[in-house]
Amino acid sequence: MATMNFNTTNSTFRQLLGNGLTYRVPPFQRDYSWADDEWDDLWQDITGLSAEDGESSHYMGYLVLQSSDSRQFSIIDGQQRLTTISVIILAALSHLKDLVLTGIDAANNSRRKEQLQNSYIGYIDPVSLIPRSKLELNAFKVFETLNARGVRLSATELLKNYLFSVISTDQTHETELKAIEDRWERITGLLGSESFPEFLRVFWNSRNKLVRKTELFKTIRKRISARDQAFELLRDLDQAAAVYAALRDPQDATWNRDEKQALDQLLLFNVRQPLAMLMACQRRYFDQDRAAFTKILKAIAVVSFRYNVICNLQTHDQERLYSEIAWKLSSAAIASPAEVIASLSEVYPEDNQFKAAFAEKEFRTTNSRNKKVVRYILFEIERQRSGQDFDFESATYNLEHILPEHPSECWDFVDESKQERLIYRIGNMTPLETSRNRDVGNGGYAAKRDVYRHSAFRITRAIAEHYETWDEQKIESRQSQLATVAAGIWKIDFQD
Numbered sequence: 001m002a003t004m005n006f007n008t009t010n011s012t013f014r015q016l017l018g019n020g021l022t023y024r025v026p027p028f029q030r031d032y033s034w035a036d037d038e039w040d041d042l043w044q045d046i047t048g049l050s051a052e053d054g055e056s057s058h059y060m061g062y063l064v065l066q067s068s069d070s071r072q073f074s075i076i077d078g079q080q081r082l083t084t085i086s087v088i089i090l091a092a093l094s095h096l097k098d099l100v101l102t103g104i105d106a107a108n109n110s111r112r113k114e115q116l117q118n119s120y121i122g123y124i125d126p127v128s129l130i131p132r133s134k135l136e137l138n139a140f141k142v143f144e145t146l147n148a149r150g151v152r153l154s155a156t157e158l159l160k161n162y163l164f165s166v167i168s169t170d171q172t173h174e175t176e177l178k179a180i181e182d183r184w185e186r187i188t189g190l191l192g193s194e195s196f197p198e199f200l201r202v203f204w205n206s207r208n209k210l211v212r213k214t215e216l217f218k219t220i221r222k223r224i225s226a227r228d229q230a231f232e233l234l235r236d237l238d239q240a241a242a243v244y245a246a247l248r249d250p251q252d253a254t255w256n257r258d259e260k261q262a263l264d265q266l267l268l269f270n271v272r273q274p275l276a277m278l279m280a281c282q283r284r285y286f287d288q289d290r291a292a293f294t295k296i297l298k299a300i301a302v303v304s305f306r307y308n309v310i311c312n313l314q315t316h317d318q319e320r321l322y323s324e325i326a327w328k329l330s331s332a333a334i335a336s337p338a339e340v341i342a343s344l345s346e347v348y349p350e351d352n353q354f355k356a357a358f359a360e361k362e363f364r365t366t367n368s369r370n371k372k373v374v375r376y377i378l379f380e381i382e383r384q385r386s387g388q389d390f391d392f393e394s395a396t397y398n399l400e401h402i403l404p405e406h407p408s409e410c411w412d413f414v415d416e417s418k419q420e421r422l423i424y425r426i427g428n429m430t431p432l433e434t435s436r437n438r439d440v441g442n443g444g445y446a447a448k449r450d451v452y453r454h455s456a457f458r459i460t461r462a463i464a465e466h467y468e469t470w471d472e473q474k475i476e477s478r479q480s481q482l483a484t485v486a487a488g489i490w491k492i493d494f495q496d
Contacts, residue, residue, distance in 0.1 A: 013060070013085060017120050017134045022072050023065070025079045025137040032137075034080050042084060079137070086135050089120045156196040158217050160184060166230040183234055187241045198272075203240045206279040207330045210323035243282055247275060258294050262301040268376060270369065271304040273319045280326035285337060292337035299341050305490045306349045309373065311357045318347045345494050351487045358483035359476070362424045365399060375399055378431050378459065381482060384489050386458035390431070400432035400440070402448060402463065402470055410444035414471060422472055427479025430460045445470040 017023075048054050064077035075082065096113040100106045122133040167180060191199050201216055211219045224233055246252040250263035266274070278297065285293040307313050325343050328334040334343070349357070365371040372393075379392035390397060403411060403423050414422065422428055432440075432455055440448045452464040467474050 010059075012057070014119060016063075020071065022133070023075055023082065023135050024072070025075050025083070025135075032080065032083055034084055038080070039084065042081070046088075082135060083137060086121065089116060093117055093121070156188060156200075159200065159220065162217075162221060163224070163230045163234060166224065167227050180234065183238050187237055190241050190245055199241065199244045200237075202244060202272075202275045202279060203237060205276040205323045206240075206283075206326045207236075209327050210320060240279060243279055244275070247278055247282075256290075256294065259297055262294075262297045265301040265376075266304055268369075268372060269304050269309050271308050273308075273315055274300045274304065274322050277322040277326045277329075280329040281340065284329050289337065296337055296340055299344055299492050302490045302492050303344050303348055306354050307347050310354060310361055310486075311349045313347075313349070321346050341492070342494060344492070348492060348494075351491075354490075355480075355483040355487050358426070358486050359480045361426050361479075362421065363426065364424050365401075365405075365429070371399060374426065374429055375431070377426065377486070378429065380489055381485050382431060382457050382459050384485060388456075388458075390457070392431075396434055397431050398434045398437040400430050400437050400460070402428050402430065402445070403475070404442040406442055408442045408444070418472060422475055425475050425479055426482060427475040427477075430463060431455075431457045432460055 045058050049056075049058055060081055061078065063075065063082075065073040066076055067073045093113055093116055096109050096116070099109045100113065120134065164180070168177065188196055197213075201211070201213055204211060204216060204220065208219075220233075224230055246254045247263065248267075250260045250267060255263060266272075278300065281293055281296050285296070307318060308315070321343070325334065325340060329340070334340060363370040363374045365374055375392040375397075378399075379390050383389050401423055403414060403419065405423055407414070407419060407423075411419070430452075432452070436451050436455060440451050448470075449464045449467075452460050455461055463478070467478070
């Protein structure tokens with residue numbers, strides 16, 4: 001029978017946690033609730049001890065403990081103080097670890113770290129070699145409460161602490177915990193802690209119905225409540241992390257030429273909405289039907305160009321569809337690759353919509369990404385017209401603005417109020433050899449036209465052949481023609 005032992009003897013924090021004594025916070029106790037005011041009060045008391053006129057010790061208040069053997073205690077009152085001091089010590093241990101890793105008094109700091117940890121946090125049982133914590137509490141509850149009180153914790157921290165709290169029991173062996181920790185470090189090491197939250201959302205939505213970022217952690221917590229579920233999730237995360245990292249890296253050795261090209265385009269377009277669907281497609285088709293996976297990936301690149309780059313449509317509808325396709329793949333509601341591609345028609349702008357948007361499109365090429373996108377578009381059109389495959393990223397070629405970005409007086413016939421808008425229309429831009437681009441500068445159209453006649457680019461020569469002058473009407477005319485060509489390049493035949 002557990003007894004209440006009211007002991008009024010003063011004990012130091014070291015004495016409380018020494019001599020093999022352990023403490024636990026019972027499940028019925030309220031959650032960790034200290035916040036800024038309480039933390040500040042405690043910290044001021046601690047730092048005051050080192051002041052010249054400071055006290056030699058600080059009275060922390062009383063503890064109410066319950067025990068049946070005077071070795072293991074349940075904390076009835078005082079858990080907030082013990083927990084907070086333990087967290088401070090953990091922070092000190094982390095700092096000492098950093099000092100050791102950077103080589104600052106490494107030997108002594110390593111001993112300090114070991115001594116602090118053994119004295120206040122826990123130790124390795126010399127017989128069973130199992131770690132023993134001096135203070136046991138639901139770490140997830142502490143982290144969750146801190147997060148709710150405005151101490152923003154990342155999805156990485158929250159998920160790790162939750163999964164480890166589900167997995168860790170009195171029967172969990174040290175080697176098992178070490179294996180779990182290694183797996184977690186492998187995942188975060190591959191992705192980086194900053195990328196993990198986005199990966200987690202993409203991973204979850206590739207296997208489940210769409211969950212928004214704000215609801216993700218709550219949803220996972222509701223679905224994953226048993227040890228076997230937590231282990232399975234960790235295994236799946238480990239496998240999926242490599243796929244996610246490869247999808248974000250077109251140069252990964254996993255991909256063939258066509259796949260690299262499509263992934264390069266998604267990266268160039270800065271489009272991430274398809275990632276959940278692509279992870280589901282990779283899992284379903286990559287090993288069984290590689291050609292089908294490649295075809296889907298290329299189709300996604302076309303949709304992204306039409307929907308995101310040119311038509312600039314709302315991404316939430318797109319993300320909803322992609323997640324729905326991923327969910328149907330995972331639940332076997334969709335079986336064939338043809339069904340996947342057919343489903344994309346919902347977010348595929350038809351030719352009339354696409355050409356109308358293309359004919360009006362502007363890209364401010366003062367932005368480096370926009371400049372790269374325009375180069376990509378024009379070089380693809382050149383490839384379709386001439387059959388020549390110029391490298392659009394090569395410094396050998398430049399992006400020529402026919403109406404210059406900084407027009408000279410010879411362009412004064414173009415209304416100044418319209419100049420800036422016209423300069424960045426696709427119809428006003430063309431590829432040109434870098435050496436020739438230097439020659440034309442900001443000069444008038446007549447001088448530029450002579451240079452264009454000798455360009456290696458067919459679409460640039462065509463400007464000199466078809467236009468004797470250059471003004472707003474000519475820009476609009478050329479851009480409408482380019483729009484028609486583009487509709488034939490970036491196209492999906494859903495009847496195929």
